[in-house]
Amino acid sequence: MTRATLGQNQYGKAETRVVRVVRDGATHHIKDLNVSVSLSGDMGEVHYSGSNASVLPTDTTKNTVYAFAKEYGVDSAEQFGIHLARHFVTSQETIHQARVRIEEFAWERIEHGGEGEHSFVRKGQETRLAQVTFDGVSWEVVSGLKDLTVLNSTNSEFWGYVKDEYTTLPEAYDRILATDVAARWRFNWSGEEGELPDWQESYAQTKRHILEAFAETYSLSLQQTLYAMGARVVEHRPEIDEIRFSLPNKHHFLVDLKPFGLKNDNEVYFAADRPYGLIEATILRDGAEARIPVDLTNL
Numbered sequence: 001m002t003r004a005t006l007g008q009n010q011y012g013k014a015e016t017r018v019v020r021v022v023r024d025g026a027t028h029h030i031k032d033l034n035v036s037v038s039l040s041g042d043m044g045e046v047h048y049s050g051s052n053a054s055v056l057p058t059d060t061t062k063n064t065v066y067a068f069a070k071e072y073g074v075d076s077a078e079q080f081g082i083h084l085a086r087h088f089v090t091s092q093e094t095i096h097q098a099r100v101r102i103e104e105f106a107w108e109r110i111e112h113g114g115e116g117e118h119s120f121v122r123k124g125q126e127t128r129l130a131q132v133t134f135d136g137v138s139w140e141v142v143s144g145l146k147d148l149t150v151l152n153s154t155n156s157e158f159w160g161y162v163k164d165e166y167t168t169l170p171e172a173y174d175r176i177l178a179t180d181v182a183a184r185w186r187f188n189w190s191g192e193e194g195e196l197p198d199w200q201e202s203y204a205q206t207k208r209h210i211l212e213a214f215a216e217t218y219s220l221s222l223q224q225t226l227y228a229m230g231a232r233v234v235e236h237r238p239e240i241d242e243i244r245f246s247l248p249n250k251h252h253f254l255v256d257l258k259p260f261g262l263k264n265d266n267e268v269y270f271a272a273d274r275p276y277g278l279i280e281a282t283i284l285r286d287g288a289e290a291r292i293p294v295d296l297t298n299l
């Protein structure tokens with residue numbers, strides 16, 4: 001009887017999303033990685049007979065990523081990858097090769113006038129948006145942005161909420177708050193050429209107010225932060241009457257490192273991509289009419 005032969009094979013956990021926070025007093029540093037581990041070695045039997053005797057579980061490789069983030073920190077993706085690859089090959093007889101691929105997401109600090117250095121914006125441009133409507137008589141100009149990703153590594157809490165028989169969420173007194181800001185704002189421009197807003201300056205300042213309000217608000221909920229961002233825009237930009245936000249709550253869960261004898265002092269987080277909370281609201285200048293559609297994807 002001919003037997004089919006197993007060729008090249010590898011296995012591991014792909015895309016472990018780990019955020020490592022280093023707290024140097026009020027100054028925080030973050031590293032944000034997507035780590036994929038691929039192991040190969042004596043893996044004939046698991047494929048041929050189903051014996052798992054040579055298999056280090058992929059779940060373990062994920063845990064190792066989190067534990068090493070705590071123990072060794074993340075100086076660079078390369079150094080972190082070296083620690084991991086060496087560990088798998090030297091600690092397990094059945095594993096002869098480890099390949100660790102890492103994507104690193106780059107962040108920069110949000111410059112602002114408030115206290116603390118724990119507010120970050122993802123590097124790279126957000127997408128700027130504009131919609132102009134004219135019916136021969138009146139004008140409507142709505143501007144906006146999407147994919148402005150921001151993170152506060154402290155000054156965010158969430159507690160005191162309604163609890164029913166399905167509520168399991170633990171109250172949080174120091175959590176990460178992160179979101180991809182999508183916003184649209186409506187100008188009150190009447191159409192008079194002499195009263196044209198400076199569109200470039202208006203966009204730059206509105207974005208600045210959104211970032212500063214995010215950084216400077218001590219948050220008890222993403223809803224409160226949303227309101228603070230919108231109120232700040234309406235209060236500082238007289239040309240804007242209305243602003244609507246759609247904010248995904250990009251959850252960062254503290255990893256339980258106790259099984260590995262390690263304490264997680266708000267340092268190592270699992271960055272979940274879905275499901276996510278979705279917080280949406282319009283903030284209006286007093287007396288202004290709401291005209292931006294509820295569903296921003298329709299704009």
Ligand SMILES: O=c1[nH]c(=O)c2[nH]c(=O)[nH]c2[nH]1
Nearest residue numbers: 158169220221222223249277
């Ligand atoms: O800022 C938050 N607002 C919520 O409404 C909510 N709900 C939840 O589970 N976590 C959070 N966080």
